[in-house]
Structure formats: C-alpha cells, structure tokens
Amino acid sequence: MSLLEFRDVTVDYASAEGPIPAVRGVTLLVERGEVLGIAGESGCGKSTLAATVLRLLPENAAIGGEMLLDDVDVLTMKWGKLRSVRWAEAAIVFQGALHALNPVQSIGDQIAEPIRLHKTAKDVDARVAQLLMQVGLPASRAKSYPHQLSGGQRQRVMIAMALACSPDLIVADEPTTALDVMVQAQVLDLLTGLVRDLGMGMVLISHDLGVLGTTCDRIAVMYAGQVVETGAALEIFDHPKHPYTKALAGAFPRVGDPAARYAPVGLPGDPPYPGDIPAGCAFHPRCPIAVDECTSASVALVDGVRCIRVGA
Amino acid sequence: MSLLQDAAVGEPDPIRAPRVSGSVLRTVGGKVLRAFITLAFVVVFNFFLFRLLPGDPIGLYTRGRNQDAEQLAELRRALDKPILEQFLTYVRNPFDPGIDSTRFSRPVWEMIGERVWPTLLLLGTAIVLASIIGIWIGIRAGWKPGSRFDKTSTGTTLTLYSMPEFWLGMMLLIVFSVGAFGIPGLFPVGGIVTPGVDTSTPLGWLNVLWHMVLPCTTLTLIYLADYSLVMRASLIDERKQEYLALARAKGLRDVMVRQKHAVPNALLPTITLIFLSLGFVVTGAITVETVFSWPGLGLLTYEALRGPDIPLLQATFLLFSIAVIVANLLAELLYAIIDPRVRS
Amino acid sequence: MSSVATQRRKAAFGRFWTTYRHDRAGMAGLIILVFFVLVAILAPILIPDDALDVTKADGERFDGPSLAYPLGTDDSGRSLILLLAYGTRISLTVGIAATLVAMIIGTAVGIMAGHFRGPGSHVLVGATDWFLVIPFLPLAIVLATVLGPSTLNLIIVIGITSWAGTARLIRAQTLSIEERPYIERSKALGAGNWHQMTRHVLPNVLPLVLANTTLTVAIVILSETTLSFLGLGDPLAPSWGALLDRAFSSGAVSRGAWWFVLPPGICVVLVVLAFTLVGRALERILDPRGATA
Numbered sequence: 001m002s003l004l005e006f007r008d009v010t011v012d013y014a015s016a017e018g019p020i021p022a023v024r025g026v027t028l029l030v031e032r033g034e035v036l037g038i039a040g041e042s043g044c045g046k047s048t049l050a051a052t053v054l055r056l057l058p059e060n061a062a063i064g065g066e067m068l069l070d071d072v073d074v075l076t077m078k079w080g081k082l083r084s085v086r087w088a089e090a091a092i093v094f095q096g097a098l099h100a101l102n103p104v105q106s107i108g109d110q111i112a113e114p115i116r117l118h119k120t121a122k123d124v125d126a127r128v129a130q131l132l133m134q135v136g137l138p139a140s141r142a143k144s145y146p147h148q149l150s151g152g153q154r155q156r157v158m159i160a161m162a163l164a165c166s167p168d169l170i171v172a173d174e175p176t177t178a179l180d181v182m183v184q185a186q187v188l189d190l191l192t193g194l195v196r197d198l199g200m201g202m203v204l205i206s207h208d209l210g211v212l213g214t215t216c217d218r219i220a221v222m223y224a225g226q227v228v229e230t231g232a233a234l235e236i237f238d239h240p241k242h243p244y245t246k247a248l249a250g251a252f253p254r255v256g257d258p259a260a261r262y263a264p265v266g267l268p269g270d271p272p273y274p275g276d277i278p279a280g281c282a283f284h285p286r287c288p289i290a291v292d293e294c295t296s297a298s299v300a301l302v303d304g305v306r307c308i309r310v311g312a
Numbered sequence: 313m314s315l316l317q318d319a320a321v322g323e324p325d326p327i328r329a330p331r332v333s334g335s336v337l338r339t340v341g342g343k344v345l346r347a348f349i350t351l352a353f354v355v356v357f358n359f360f361l362f363r364l365l366p367g368d369p370i371g372l373y374t375r376g377r378n379q380d381a382e383q384l385a386e387l388r389r390a391l392d393k394p395i396l397e398q399f400l401t402y403v404r405n406p407f408d409p410g411i412d413s414t415r416f417s418r419p420v421w422e423m424i425g426e427r428v429w430p431t432l433l434l435l436g437t438a439i440v441l442a443s444i445i446g447i448w449i450g451i452r453a454g455w456k457p458g459s460r461f462d463k464t465s466t467g468t469t470l471t472l473y474s475m476p477e478f479w480l481g482m483m484l485l486i487v488f489s490v491g492a493f494g495i496p497g498l499f500p501v502g503g504i505v506t507p508g509v510d511t512s513t514p515l516g517w518l519n520v521l522w523h524m525v526l527p528c529t530t531l532t533l534i535y536l537a538d539y540s541l542v543m544r545a546s547l548i549d550e551r552k553q554e555y556l557a558l559a560r561a562k563g564l565r566d567v568m569v570r571q572k573h574a575v576p577n578a579l580l581p582t583i584t585l586i587f588l589s590l591g592f593v594v595t596g597a598i599t600v601e602t603v604f605s606w607p608g609l610g611l612l613t614y615e616a617l618r619g620p621d622i623p624l625l626q627a628t629f630l631l632f633s634i635a636v637i638v639a640n641l642l643a644e645l646l647y648a649i650i651d652p653r654v655r656s
Numbered sequence: 657m658s659s660v661a662t663q664r665r666k667a668a669f670g671r672f673w674t675t676y677r678h679d680r681a682g683m684a685g686l687i688i689l690v691f692f693v694l695v696a697i698l699a700p701i702l703i704p705d706d707a708l709d710v711t712k713a714d715g716e717r718f719d720g721p722s723l724a725y726p727l728g729t730d731d732s733g734r735s736l737i738l739l740l741a742y743g744t745r746i747s748l749t750v751g752i753a754a755t756l757v758a759m760i761i762g763t764a765v766g767i768m769a770g771h772f773r774g775p776g777s778h779v780l781v782g783a784t785d786w787f788l789v790i791p792f793l794p795l796a797i798v799l800a801t802v803l804g805p806s807t808l809n810l811i812i813v814i815g816i817t818s819w820a821g822t823a824r825l826i827r828a829q830t831l832s833i834e835e836r837p838y839i840e841r842s843k844a845l846g847a848g849n850w851h852q853m854t855r856h857v858l859p860n861v862l863p864l865v866l867a868n869t870t871l872t873v874a875i876v877i878l879s880e881t882t883l884s885f886l887g888l889g890d891p892l893a894p895s896w897g898a899l900l901d902r903a904f905s906s907g908a909v910s911r912g913a914w915w916f917v918l919p920p921g922i923c924v925v926l927v928v929l930a931f932t933l934v935g936r937a938l939e940r941i942l943d944p945r946g947a948t949a
Contacts, residue, residue, distance in 0.1 A: 054561055086563035094561075100554045102573050104580075104652055114562040145652045161558075350789055361802055474874065474928035476881050479900060479921035482909050490912040501910060591791035598793050599882060603904065613797065617886060620801045632794040640789055 003201040004030040010064035011048050020275045022048040024225035035202045037212035040222035046205045050171045054086050087114045090169040091162040096154035101146040107157045108142025120165040131160040152183035170202045209248045213237035221245045224282035228306045241305045243287050347641045354633045358626050359402050415621040431608030438528050442535035450543025472537035478599035481530040499526050502605030527604040543582045550578040587643035591636050682937025688930035696745040703738050728915035731906035739894045746895040751877040757815025759869050766826025787820035800888040807890045814879050833860050863942040870935035874928045896920040
C-alpha cells in the first residue's frame with residue numbers, strides 16, 4: 001500500500017472565459033521512506049498538485065480524479081475528517097517568507113498550535129523545544145517573533161512546524177527558493193536527513209533540477225499540467241529522455257546566480273498559458289525535434305516518457 | 313545531527329538584544345515633544361488669529377452684544393496692553409486669560425468645568441457602543457466580502473456615513489420625541505434631565521439615561537459607520553496574507569482562522585484609526601449636543617459662536633485641540649506597545 | 657506627434673469608460689449626480705426668483721405636503737420643493753469650489769513636499785501634519801467667526817481645513833514615483849525642478865488626484881452643510897444646511913414638521929453617497945493594486 005497516490009488528478013479553475021486546466025491528469029506514487037521530486041517551471045501545475053494533497057485549493061477550483069493518502073481518498077473526505085488529517089497525516093513545508101508566518105505570534109506558539117489542535121503531545125512546550133532542536137535552533141528561540149529571524153531560520157521553523165504532529169508525509173513546496181546558496185544546502189540536508197531518520201515520505205517540489213537530482217529517489221518532470229517524464233533521480237539528471245527534461249537538465253547552475261537556473265539552455269519561448277494550451281503535445285511549439293504528428297494527437301505516458309520521438 | 317547544529321551556530325544571529333530602556337524613552341520622548349510643538353502652534357494660532365483683523369479688536373469682541381460701560385472699560389483695558397504682554401498672559405493660563413466670557417460674564421474655565429461631564433458621558437458611551445458594534449459588523453462583512461451580509465451592511469454604513477449627524481438627530485427627535493408616522497413620542501425633546509429631578513438619586517440617573525437615549529443613538533450610529541468601514545477594509549487586506557493558508561493547512565476551522573489569526577492582525581490598525589478619528593467624534597458632538605440641547609462642551613461651542621463669544625470660542629477650540637492631540641499621541645504609543653514588530 | 661498622444665488618450669479613456677460602465681455602484685452614483693447637476697443648472701431657468709422672496713410667500717406656514725406645495729412650506733410659507741431645488745445650486749457650487757481650493761493647495765503642497773528635501777519640505781510636512789491633527793469643526797468655526805458669514809468665506813474656510821488629507825496622499829505618491837528610474841534620467845538630462853514636478857510627477861499623480869477629488873467633494877459637502885447649519889454661511893442663501901438651520905431655529909422639530917427636515921437631509925445623503933460611490937469606483941479602476949472596496 002503506497003503512502004500517497006495521485007490517480008489521474010485534474011484541477012480546473014473556474015473563470016470568466018471557461019474552466020482553465022492547471023493539472024491535466026497526473027498519476028504518481030510515493031512510497032513510505034521515499035523522496036519524490038517534482039520538477040518544472042512556474043505555471044506547470046506542480047504547486048497546484050501539491051495543494052490538492054490537503055485540499056487547500058481556492059473555492060473556484062474543481063478537482064477530479066482520486067488522491068489517496070494511506071488508501072483513503074482525500075478529495076471525497078468529509079470536512080471534519082479532512083481537518084483531522086491535515087497536518088497529522090500529511091504536512092506542508094511552505095516557503096519561509098516573512099508573511100508565511102503570523103507576524104504577531106511567537107514562533108513557539110505557532111509551532112505549538114497544531115500540536116494542541118490535534119492533541120499529539122501531552123507536554124506541548126517540551127515537544128516544541130524538541131522540534132526546535134531537531135531543526136538546529138536553540139529552544140530559547142520559541143519566544144521570538146518571525147521578523148526577528150533570518151530567512152534560513154524561518155525556513156527551519158517551517159520544517160519544525162511541519163514535523164510537529166509526526167506526519168507520515170511531508171510536501172515541501174519550493175523550500176529553498178528564496179534562500180542564499182549556502183543556506184540552501186544546509187536546509188536541504190536538514191530536510192532530507194530528518195525525513196530519512198523519521199521514516200517519512202516526502203514530495204519535494206522545485207524548479208531546480210540540480211537540487212532534486214541530489215536529494216530525491218525519483219523525479220517526475222511536469223510541463224503544462226502533465227507529467228512528461230518520470231524515473232530514478234540520477235537517471236533523469238544524467239540521461240534525460242524527454243526534450244524538455246533535456247533542456248532543464250542542460251542548464252548548469254552557476255553558483256551564486258539564481259537567475260541562471262530559470263533559463264534552460266537554448267529553449268525558445270515561454271511555457272504555455274494554462275488557458276491556451278497547444279493541441280497535441282503541449283511542448284511542440286518549443287521542441288527542437290517536433291514533427292507534424294506532434295501537433296495533432298495527444299501523447300500518452302509510455303515507459304515513463306511522454307514523447308513519440310523517444311524510442312521505447 | 314551535528315551537521316545541523318554546526319549549521320545553526322554558523323549562521324549570523326539576527327536577533328537583536330532586548331532594547332535597553334534608553335532607546336524606548338527616546339522614542340516616547342520624541343513623540344511627546346512633537347505633540348507639545350503641535351500644541352504650541354495651536355496656542356499661538358488661537359491667540360493671533362483674532363488679532364489679525366484690521367480695525368479695533370473690541371469690535372470683534374462686542375459684535376452684536378450690548379455691554380455695559382464697566383464691561384467695556386475692562387475689555388478695553390485688557391486689549392490695550394502691548395501685544396506681547398497679552399500673549400504672555402494668555403500662554404500662562406489659556407483658560408483664564410483675564411477676559412471673561414462675553415456672553416455669560418463668567419470666567420471661561422468655570423463654564424468649561426460645568427459642561428465637561430455631560431460631554432464625557434455622552435461621547436464616552438457612544439464611542440464604546442460604536443466600537444463594539446462597529447468592529448463586530450466590520451469583521452463579519454470583511455471576512456466574506458460580497459456576501460449578503462456584507463452588501464447589506466456596507467450599503468447601510470455607507471449611507472450612515474453620508475448623513476449629517478444633526479439631521480439624523482432631528483429626524484429621531486421628530487419621530488420618537490414628538491411622534492410621527494404612527495410612532496408615539498416617548499422620549500424627551502432635549503436637555504439632560506427633567507427640571508426638578510434630583511440627579512444624585514437612582515431615579516435621577518434613570519431620568520438622565522432616558523434623556524441620553526436619543527442623542528447617544530444618533531452618535532453611536534454615526535460613529536459605528538466609520539469604525540465598521542475601517543475594520544472591514546483592514547480585514548479584507550489581511551485575508552490576502554499567506555500565513556492564513558498555513559493556519560488552514562494545520563487543520564483549523566474557518567472561524568478559528570479568522571479569530572485567532574486574521575482578526576488580531578487586522579485589529580491593530582483599526583484600533584489606532586479609532587483613536588485617530590477623535591476629531592470626527594468631536595465634530596459630531598458639537599452639532600448633536602446642539603440639536604438635543606445637551607448641556608455639554610458642544611452646546612457651549614454653539615452658544616459661543618452665536619455670540620460670537622470670543623474668549624469662550626478660543627477656550628473650546630483649545631480644549632478640543634488638546635483632546636485630539638492627546639488621542640493621537642496615545643494612538644502612536646499604543647501601537648508601539650501592542651505590535652511586536654515595533655516593540656523590538 | 658501630439659495627435660498620436662491624443663489618440664492614445666482617447667483610446668485610454670474609451671477603455672476606462674467601458675470598465676466604469678460595468679461598475680454598478682459607480683454607475684448608480686453617476687446617475688444620481690447627473691440628476692442633481694441638471695436640477696442645479698435648470699433651477700434659475702424654471703423657477704421664478706419670487707420663490708425665494710420671503711415677502712412674496714403666500715403659503716400657510718409649516719404646512720404639510722399638498723398638491724400646490726409638494727413638499728410643504730417653510731416657516732415663512734415658501735414652497736419647500738422650490739427652495740430645495742435652489743439649494744442644490746448653492747450646495748453643489750460651494751462644494752465644488754471649496755474642493756477645487758483644497759485640491760489645488762493639497763496637490764501643490766504634496767508634490768513640493770515630496771519632491772524637495774531640506775527645511776522647506778520639513779515646513780510643508782509639518783504644516784500638513786498640523787492641519788491633519790487639528791479637529792475640523794472647531795477650527796472651521798474659529799476661522800469662519802473671524803472672517804464673517806458669506807459664501808466666499810465659507811469656500812475659503814472649507815478649502816483651508818480640507819487640503820491636508822490630499823497633501824499627505826500626494827506626497828506619499830510623489831515619493832514613490834520619484835524612485836522610478838526615469839526621473840533620475842530626466843534629472844541627468846538637465847530637467848529642472850519645475851519641469852520634473854509638472855511634466856513627470858503631476859501626470860502620474862493625476863489619476864490618484866481624480867479619485868481623491870471625488871471623495872473630497874463628498875466630505876466638503878457634508879462640511880458645508882454642517883457649517884451652514886451652525887449659521888456660518890450666507891444667511892440668505894437657502895443651501896440645504898441653511899434650510900436645516902431654519903428648520904431647527906424656527907421650531908419645526910417641536911411641531912413635528914418632518915417635511916421641512918426630511919427632504920434637505922435626504923438630498924445631502926444622496927449627493928454625498930453618490931460622490932462616495934463614484935470615488936470608490938474610480939479608486940477600484942485606477943488603483944493597480946486592485947484592492948476590493
């Protein structure tokens with residue numbers, strides 16, 4: 001029994017011009033103790049997909065398919081059951097931006113909040129201290145306010161908060177994007193180390209294939225709301241098959257220059273606007289090896305790659 | 313694990329040590345000083361404005377009034393002194409500058425002393441009621457903008473906000489005091505107490521309360537329109553913040569997200585703005601006390617301007633300005649105390 | 657060259673109007689305003705001057721609504737509905753004139769305070785803060801008493817007491833505009849202070865000024881009504897506030913003459929509400945941050 005299973009999940013946002021598809025049929029598995037990376041540029045649907053895990057999408061989003069957490073479909077859960085599942089079975093590590101935390105509450109109170117809500121520990125203060133130590137912060141920081149911490153420290157607080165109720169699954173949405181390079185490495189090591197030590201599963205979302213290549217067991221690459229390639233992390237990084245993955249992997253990150261990571265080497269154009277996705281293979285307008293067939297028929301995921309030009 | 317602890321130690325520590333009281337005193341002192349400077353300008357303005365007009369200042373003081381020879385002589389003596397000497401006399405005690413109220417022929421501070429408590433009673437009650445009701449409405453409307461409650465309440469409060477408060481008072485008087493449109497007139501037409509009733513007895517207090525219902529209702533309705541619009545706007549801004557998504561992800565119910573996270577943050581600017589709107593409160597008080605003949609500072613101002621009773625007018629202007637300056641100062645200090653971001 | 661700019665401006669206005677048309681609250685406010693402006697313009701044409709003359713009034717005093725006098729009569733027997741129509745002229749004229757005064761002072765002070773550094777700007781900011789703190793009505797009463805009761809003085813008094821809010825807003829906007837690179841570039845090219853302020857800052861500040869002006873008119877009309885009620889305006893001009901003053905002083909309240917009190921107030925509420933709705937609609941459209949109001 002997998003820990004997490006996406007079964008043909010679709011997400012459409014209602015709008016004045018009709019439904020806009022953000023996620024178009026994603027099927028993925030995450031096992032216990034496994035780290036799955038989801039890679040892709042902004043707008044490919046990876047953050048939307050992550051939000052479906054705890055049904056955190058806004059009201060105008062229509063979700064289809066199934067999302068199984070420990071074999072129970074989250075998407076059809078009753079509201080009360082969902083609230084008890086949130087954080088206790090699966091938790092999210094958000095980006096540690098300044099306003100991701102309540103500015104007028106101490107971080108100790110904010111970490112304690114889910115513990116008190118789900119009643120997962122008797123001595124709340126001791127548990128908070130333990131969590132802070134696990135992420136490498138002194139227990140005395142519990143009384144600090146978010147604006148008194150650095151970006152890296154706030155990210156650690158986010159991690160401590162996510163671990164508070166000992167969930168089985170962690171979803172980390174771009175946890176290192178806003179951080180300096182050195183701090184990035186520290187936070188990633190911390191995160192993956194804890195996940196392995198505590199035997200949890202993790203979904204790690206990032207636009208940085210380099211980050212994912214070194215920390216994940218498997219990677220799924222998303223483009224325009226679909227998975228275009230999956231496989232073992234090192235395989236994807238060293239031997240990418242899909243033309244888009246090749247472009248992503250080909251962008252060697254320059255140390256200290258975050259902008260370089262955003263631009264895949266030699267790939268013209270921009271990802272399609274979700275309301276205006278090209279027919280056939282969504283990637284064909286930018287693909288260096290596209291042929292006529294690519295513009296008409298929609299392509300299925302075969303052997304972990306969604307491309308008719310890649311041999312089986 | 314040791315890698316993590318190394319990492320924690322190696323990072324620069326941005327927590328500033330708790331500020332020593334020296335710096336707190338400096339900030340507070342700075343704000344108090346600015347308040348004093350504002351007040352000084354009010355005093356100077358108050359004094360010189362009436363001396364700016366060409367011609368005999370006595371004319372302004374006695375416009376439309378018939379004073380007897382002795383009063384006139386006294387006035388002339390006071391006004392003939394050199395300007396600087398008059399100014400210093402004024403500054404030494406602005407509420408007793410040696411010139412009596414020209415309308416009542418009594419010292420100015422005596423008149424003010426008599427009228428302070430009715431105003432405090434009326435305004436105090438109205439502000440408290442308006443804050444409680446206004447904030448409640450603002451929260452419910454701001455949390456679900458576009459809902460039926462929001463549309464109805466915002467429409468109502470906008471209309472109230474567009475109303476001249478004295479007109480509302482007059483209409484309430486006609487309907488509930490004189491009786492109109494089928495409603496019997498149950499409330500008194502004006503004043504603070506029925507003549508002859510002893511205000512030191514419980515029955516006396518009830519009598520005062522009965523007189524207070526209509527003017528207080530008028531002011532409460534006007535003030536709560538302002539407060540609820542402010543609270544609503546503040547909460548609408550707060551709803552966009554990311555930490556609310558985090559709170560929801562933790563499993564909190566919508567009501568708890570609102571109460572424990574959104575409202576405390578949105579309340580900070582609202583409370584400050586309530587303090588800062590004392591100027592608006594004062595304006596309402598003057599006209600409403602006039603309509604209801606409520607014997608407070610507002611009615612005193614109206615009586616003074618009808619004269620015009622210059623000494624009394626100057627005194628009430630000064631008093632209202634002091635009140636508003638102090639309220640502004642308190643608002644700034646309060647914000648510094650409550651908001652942890654400012655505290656450190 | 658200028659025709660391209662004019663064309664672009666026309667197109668921009670066309671887009672603006674299409675967006676504005678869909679704003680229901682804004683349209684409601686606009687329709688109400690158009691109605692009152694028409695009344696104000698047509699009043700002297702359709703209504704004989706005699707209607708205002710107390711000596712020529714031939715209705716019963718404090719008479720309720722009837723066919724001949726749709727809104728009843730005042731304390732001298734004049735027809736209230738005609739007085740009300742005339743009052744529209746005065747209230748709107750004073751409102752707009754005083755707003756112009758306040759906006760011109762406020763915009764000028766705001767831009768200068770934001771553009772210049774140094775002691776001059778400190779004085780301007782200090783003056784702005786002072787006028788913001790001092791309570792409006794006590795200050796207006798003191799000023800009006802010194803100046804004397806007349807419509808012109810009323811406009812001056814309201815203008816003086818209302819410019820500070822605009823000044824603060826404009827100054828903040830000026831500061832943020834001046835951080836943009838093209839201001840630095842224009843300075844490097846030799847643009848003087850006047851050129852920068854009028855050619856660069858002012859056009860960018862104008863949309864904000866427009867929305868703020870509309871909201872200011874609302875406040876100014878309320879102020880004029882209050883000051884006239886207190887007897888500080890021209891005693892002969894039947895502005896809505898002055899009518900309410902007459903009603904109050906002549907005992908209309910104790911007589912229960914609601915037709916004397918209700919209509920002028922309703923007119924004030926409608927006009928102020930209309931300006932507020934239009935102003936909020938303008939804010940919604942012109943504010944790129946798109947805050948829901």
